Amino acid sequence: MPSSTHxxxxxxxxxxxxxxxxxxPYGVFSTADHGPRVGVRIGDDVLDVSEVxxxxxxxxxxGDGPDLTAAWEQPSLxxxxxxxxxxxxxxRSWLVEVLTDAAHAERTRPHLVxxxxxxxxxxxxxxxxxxxxxxxxxxxxxxxxxxxDSEPLTPNWKHLPIGYHGRSxxxxxxGTDLVRPRGQRKGPTDPAPTFGPSRxxxxxxxLGFVVGGSSTLGEPVPVGRAAREHLFGVVLxxxxxxxxxQAWEYVPLGPFLGKSFGTSISAWVTPLxxxxxxxxxxxxxxPEPLPYLRGADDEVFGLDLHLEVxxxxxxxxxxxxxxxxxxxxxxxxxxxxxGASIRSGDLFGSxxxxxxxxxxxxxxxxLSWNGTEPVRLDDGxxxxxxxxxxxxxxxxxxxxxxxxxxxxxxVSGTIRPAATA
Amino acid sequence: MPSSTHxxxxxxxxxxxxxxxxxxPYGVFSTADHGPRVGVRIGDDVLDVSEVxxxxxxxxxxGDGPDLTAAWEQPSLxxxxxxxxxxxxxxRSWLVEVLTDAAHAERTRPHLVxxxxxxxxxxxxxxxxxxxxxxxxxxxxxxxxxxxDSEPLTPNWKHLPIGYHGRSxxxxxxGTDLVRPRGQRKGPTDPAPTFGPSRxxxxxxxLGFVVGGSSTLGEPVPVGRAAREHLFGVVLxxxxxxxxxQAWEYVPLGPFLGKSFGTSISAWVTPLxxxxxxxxxxxxxxPEPLPYLRGADDEVFGLDLHLEVxxxxxxxxxxxxxxxxxxxxxxxxxxxxxGASIRSGDLFGSxxxxxxxxxxxxxxxxLSWNGTEPVRLDDGxxxxxxxxxxxxxxxxxxxxxxxxxxxxxxVSGTIRPAATA
Numbered sequence: 001m002p003s004s005t006h007x008x009x010x011x012x013x014x015x016x017x018x019x020x021x022x023x024x025p026y027g028v029f030s031t032a033d034h035g036p037r038v039g040v041r042i043g044d045d046v047l048d049v050s051e052v053x054x055x056x057x058x059x060x061x062x063g064d065g066p067d068l069t070a071a072w073e074q075p076s077l078x079x080x081x082x083x084x085x086x087x088x089x090x091x092r093s094w095l096v097e098v099l100t101d102a103a104h105a106e107r108t109r110p111h112l113v114x115x116x117x118x119x120x121x122x123x124x125x126x127x128x129x130x131x132x133x134x135x136x137x138x139x140x141x142x143x144x145x146x147x148x149d150s151e152p153l154t155p156n157w158k159h160l161p162i163g164y165h166g167r168s169x170x171x172x173x174x175g176t177d178l179v180r181p182r183g184q185r186k187g188p189t190d191p192a193p194t195f196g197p198s199r200x201x202x203x204x205x206x207l208g209f210v211v212g213g214s215s216t217l218g219e220p221v222p223v224g225r226a227a228r229e230h231l232f233g234v235v236l237x238x239x240x241x242x243x244x245x246q247a248w249e250y251v252p253l254g255p256f257l258g259k260s261f262g263t264s265i266s267a268w269v270t271p272l273x274x275x276x277x278x279x280x281x282x283x284x285x286x287p288e289p290l291p292y293l294r295g296a297d298d299e300v301f302g303l304d305l306h307l308e309v310x311x312x313x314x315x316x317x318x319x320x321x322x323x324x325x326x327x328x329x330x331x332x333x334x335x336x337x338x339g340a341s342i343r344s345g346d347l348f349g350s351x352x353x354x355x356x357x358x359x360x361x362x363x364x365x366x367l368s369w370n371g372t373e374p375v376r377l378d379d380g381x382x383x384x385x386x387x388x389x390x391x392x393x394x395x396x397x398x399x400x401x402x403x404x405x406x407x408x409x410x411v412s413g414t415i416r417p418a419a420t421a
Numbered sequence: 422m423p424s425s426t427h428x429x430x431x432x433x434x435x436x437x438x439x440x441x442x443x444x445x446p447y448g449v450f451s452t453a454d455h456g457p458r459v460g461v462r463i464g465d466d467v468l469d470v471s472e473v474x475x476x477x478x479x480x481x482x483x484g485d486g487p488d489l490t491a492a493w494e495q496p497s498l499x500x501x502x503x504x505x506x507x508x509x510x511x512x513r514s515w516l517v518e519v520l521t522d523a524a525h526a527e528r529t530r531p532h533l534v535x536x537x538x539x540x541x542x543x544x545x546x547x548x549x550x551x552x553x554x555x556x557x558x559x560x561x562x563x564x565x566x567x568x569x570d571s572e573p574l575t576p577n578w579k580h581l582p583i584g585y586h587g588r589s590x591x592x593x594x595x596g597t598d599l600v601r602p603r604g605q606r607k608g609p610t611d612p613a614p615t616f617g618p619s620r621x622x623x624x625x626x627x628l629g630f631v632v633g634g635s636s637t638l639g640e641p642v643p644v645g646r647a648a649r650e651h652l653f654g655v656v657l658x659x660x661x662x663x664x665x666x667q668a669w670e671y672v673p674l675g676p677f678l679g680k681s682f683g684t685s686i687s688a689w690v691t692p693l694x695x696x697x698x699x700x701x702x703x704x705x706x707x708p709e710p711l712p713y714l715r716g717a718d719d720e721v722f723g724l725d726l727h728l729e730v731x732x733x734x735x736x737x738x739x740x741x742x743x744x745x746x747x748x749x750x751x752x753x754x755x756x757x758x759x760g761a762s763i764r765s766g767d768l769f770g771s772x773x774x775x776x777x778x779x780x781x782x783x784x785x786x787x788l789s790w791n792g793t794e795p796v797r798l799d800d801g802x803x804x805x806x807x808x809x810x811x812x813x814x815x816x817x818x819x820x821x822x823x824x825x826x827x828x829x830x831x832v833s834g835t836i837r838p839a840a841t842a
Contacts, residue, residue, distance in 0.1 A: 128590045133674060147673075154672050159614050160605055164674040165586035165681070169549045169764050170638060179639035181759035184581055184711065193580050195711045217591060217683065218600030219840065245759065251575050252568075253554060253585040254675020260586070261759040262638065290605065290616045338602035338666065338682040339840065343590050419640065419760065 010105040011112075013043045018407035021099050022400040024092065025268035025409060026077055026233070029118040036075035036121045041268055041409075042099060045112040052098060052111050065090055076125040077269065081212035081344035085229045088212065092273055120175070120267035123235070124210055126168040127345035129263070130335055131206075131239060133162040134326040136283075138354035141366045146247060158287060161326040161334050163348070166239075167260035171347065174266050174411040178240055180388060180418040181261040185244035197418035198242035200371065201386040204352040205309050205319050205362035205394050208237035209328050210269050211346035218339040223295035227329035230342065233269040236307070236394045236411040237349045240264065243365055243385070265347070266394075268409030275406075278304045278398035280322050292337050293330045300327040303398065305408070307353060309362065310393040314377040319353035319362040321396075388417045431526040432533075434464045439828035442520050443821040445513065446689035446830060447498055447654070450539040457496035457542045462689055462830075463520060466533040473519060473532050486511055497546040498690065502633030502765035506650045509633065513694055541596070541688035544656070545631055547589040548766035550684070551756060552627075552660060554583040555747040557704075559775035562787045567668060579708060582747040582755050584769070587660075588681035592768065595657075595687050595832040601809060601839040602682040604666040618839035619663035621792065622807040625773040626730050626740050626783035626815050629658035630749050631690050632767035639760040644716035648750035651763065654690040657728070657815045657832040658770045661685065664786055664806070686768070687815075689830025696827075699819035701725045701743050713758050714751045721748040724819065726829070728774060730783065731814040735798040740774035740783040742817075809838045 009021050019025070019041050029039040029046050039046035050072035057069055066087035071080040080087070098104045133139055136153070139162075143152035156162065172178075180201055186193035212232035215221050221230060239259060246258025279301045294300065305321035328350070336342055352362040361367045364385055367375050374382040386392070393412040400406035430442050440446070440462050450460040450467050460467035471493035478490055487508035492501040501508075519525045554560055557574070560583075564573035577583065593599075601622055607614035633653035636642050642651060660680060667679025700722045715721065726742035749771070757763055773783040782788045785806055788796050795803035807813070814833040821827035 128588050130677075143673075156605075156607075156614070156669055156672070159607075160670065162670070162674055162677075164677050165588055167549050167586055167761055168589070169767070170761050172638065176638075179760050182641070183759050184577075186577075186580075192708070193577075193711070195713060217593065217597075218837070220603070242759070248577055249581060249583065250673070250675070251577070252564075252671070252675070253583055254671075254673070256551075256583075256585050257755070257759040257761070260756075260761045262761075287613070290614070292616060334678070335681075338604050338663070338678040339600050340588055340591050340678070340681045346590070416639070 022402040038072040048111040122173040127343040129168040130348040133351040138352040183245040200243035204239035206237040208235040217341040221336040223333040226332035227299040235265040238264040266409035266411040443823040449542040459493040469532040543594040548764040550589040551769040554772040559773040606665040621664035625660035627658040627770040629656040638762040642757040644754040647753035648720040656686040659685040687830035687832040
């Protein structure tokens with residue numbers, strides 16, 4: 001890893017801090033005496049950015065730019081997202097200046113709040129949530145497990161990024177407990193379905209993309225505009241999945257209750273701008289995609305992001321995001337090519353991130369091969385699917401624009417027993 | 422049909438008017454000098470209900486009830502929906518009183534706006550949109566067309582109301598034009614998919630259910646509570662569908678771009694309370710559903726609603742809603758049985774309403790049997806799927822609580838040519 005060269009800051013921040021000035025993720029926080037508003041994480045503090053923007057506006061006379069104060073006073077990022085990509089760039093430059101130029105230190109320091117004193121909230125009021133299926137290895141593994149008599153990949157898989165809509169109302173912030181879902185389950189040899197708690201409760205380790213800016217119904221968003229104007233940032237995303245419920249319900253209209261009981265995202269949204277140094281070429285796409293899915297290298301790209309799946313404290317998998325077949329801009333261009341409009345606050349998931357090697361698989365379905373190969377945890381216990389009380393944490397990191405390590409906000413969740421009523 | 426016995430009204434309204442005091446559907450309207458707010462249709466006028474509620478509050482001193490004035494000043498029904506079922510009942514009783522007791526005539530009359538002077542808007546800010554698949558005849562027909570080598574109904578169909586999430590951001594109000602979607606299409610014998618405008622653009626005649634009140638994540642909503650507390654009202658819903666795009670994309674994760682380019686709903690939401698006399702028993706359910714899908718007769722019911730599908734002025738089908746297999750309360754209970762929370766503004770569609778007889782089929786896919794049996798219109802032209810410029814109107818009616826004919830708000834849309842860029 002290159003040595004860290006964070007821009008100097010007046011903050012007392014270790015040079016290798018993963019939340020340095022090269023990162024600056026956005027979230028929504030509240031304190032004991034003040035309701036939810038936008039904050040930016042710097043070191044182990046949250047910067048109350050609407051307060052700082054207010055000082056900037058009043059003292060420095062930033063009257064012509066976007067109204068960041070008003071956008072950041074909101075209890076979600078949606079208003080800021082709607083300001084558009086030019087405003088995001090202005091905001092980021094200005095935050096870097098505020099945090100590095102000692103002239104701002106005195107005015108800014110009072111608006112730093114220790115992480116321990118804040119409660120984090122869902123950062124985005126999710127408009128529409130779409131989940132893609134962009135990992136070839138994941139799709140192949142699931143095909144082998146769920147449809148053993150067919151080709152692992154469906155014939156459409158390499159022609160289009162397969163996706164489907166999920167439930168935006170059940171997207172929750174990291175730290176929210178998940179109640180084990182109940183539903184209908186029927187094994188291949190069972191005479192009829194039975195009702196009860198899911199016995200195959202799983203995770204999916206994904207990256208989520210937060211969309212900013214809106215488009216007009218009937219007007220597709222091409223790959224280039226998707227990449228430059230609408231991809232705001234990323235979150236870690238755990239697409240909790242009840243495999244037994246899913247297996248019985250999903251033909252012919254797709255997953256529904258096997259997924260809709262909860263989707264967890266990290267509290268911090270890392271701007272794409274912070275991941276400029278992590279951009280890498282996609283794996284080769286063969287056959288060549290149709291023209292509407294093609295783009296220049298700065299439009300169609302992968303990301304060199306490293307994930308960890310932590311199960312009750314044990315790292316059980318290390319998925320690599322760069323293995324994914326489809327680029328986020330291709331996913332967004334595909335999503336809208338039929339004229340579907342996008343809105344600020346739309347969220348789309350990459351689909352489970354799995355590589356070829358067993359230790360890079362991003363779901364327990366794959367890691368345990370549908371329960372046939374238990375996973376051993378550090379405490380000596382074995383797992384196939386989730387048990388009540390289990391906690392899963394997803395972590396991720398990349399190399400920042402300054403060469404240092406940049407950590408995505410983690411996403412964690414603990415399983416509570418199923419409802420009894 | 423029984424003779425009409427509308428409650429007497431001080432309004433100069435024909436006794437058999439389908440928007441009489443036994444109906445009172447809600448919508449959102451604007452006028453030249455005033456932005457969108459909630460209105461109630463009475464006769465050929467819109468009652469500006471927040472203004473009337475304000476008079477009631479100030480003059481009659483209704484201080485203890487729900488704040489209808491504030492809820493009805495909003496540009497969507499969501500705030501009113503969130504007030505809950507008791508408030509809906511209070512509001513309905515009060516509106517009937519205002520419109521029938523001559524003592525209210527003088528104060529109320531100034532707040533009646535002729536339909537010709539208003540613009541109607543999307544009545545609900547749609548939270549999550551789910552589309553079900555509750556017609557046995559529709560599911561069987563689609564199965565025969567899309568999966569000719571398999572049983573028409575999938576094995577799960579009679580055990581659970583199959584559904585999936587659609588795109589809430591592209592739900593539009595009646596009268597909105599639809600741009601023909603473009604996308605990937607691949608026939609069974611084509612070597613590879615091609616990109617272009619859909620050649621099999623279709624409709625689906627459905628009933629949409631508007632949900633009010635919210636539930637807690639992790640706590641299912643049982644059938645009885647679904648029926649009594651959360652089913653607010655109905656709209657006619659046209660689930661525009663690009664069959665060629667859908668056929669290529671939908672395995673394994675379900676319909677996506679074949680549906681997400683637009684879903685039209687009527688501007689008027691008819692309260693379930695107005696459809697009390699239209700409740701009918703469901704067709705027999707065999708096998709008996711699992712306990713969580715069972716309910717008393719006043720919880721699990723069908724609706725005797727009659728639809729018309731009008732293609733460029735010709736009535737091409739007359740679907741009967743009472744043919745549907747699953748009850749709306751069963752659909753909502755199923756949707757949440759995994760603990761998924763519901764929100765005011767959630768919308769779910771019944772799925773295409775098709776009966777056994779050809780003339781009761783609610784999609785052109787079925788009416789033309791995937792394009793092999795053209796439909797003749799009154800102007801002598803023939804159709805299989807939609808052509809540019811075509812207009813489709815869905816109408817519906819039922820018998821109201823006063824024995825008169827109650828017409829649902831219609832939903833119409835016209836197809837514009839595909840984008841060329």
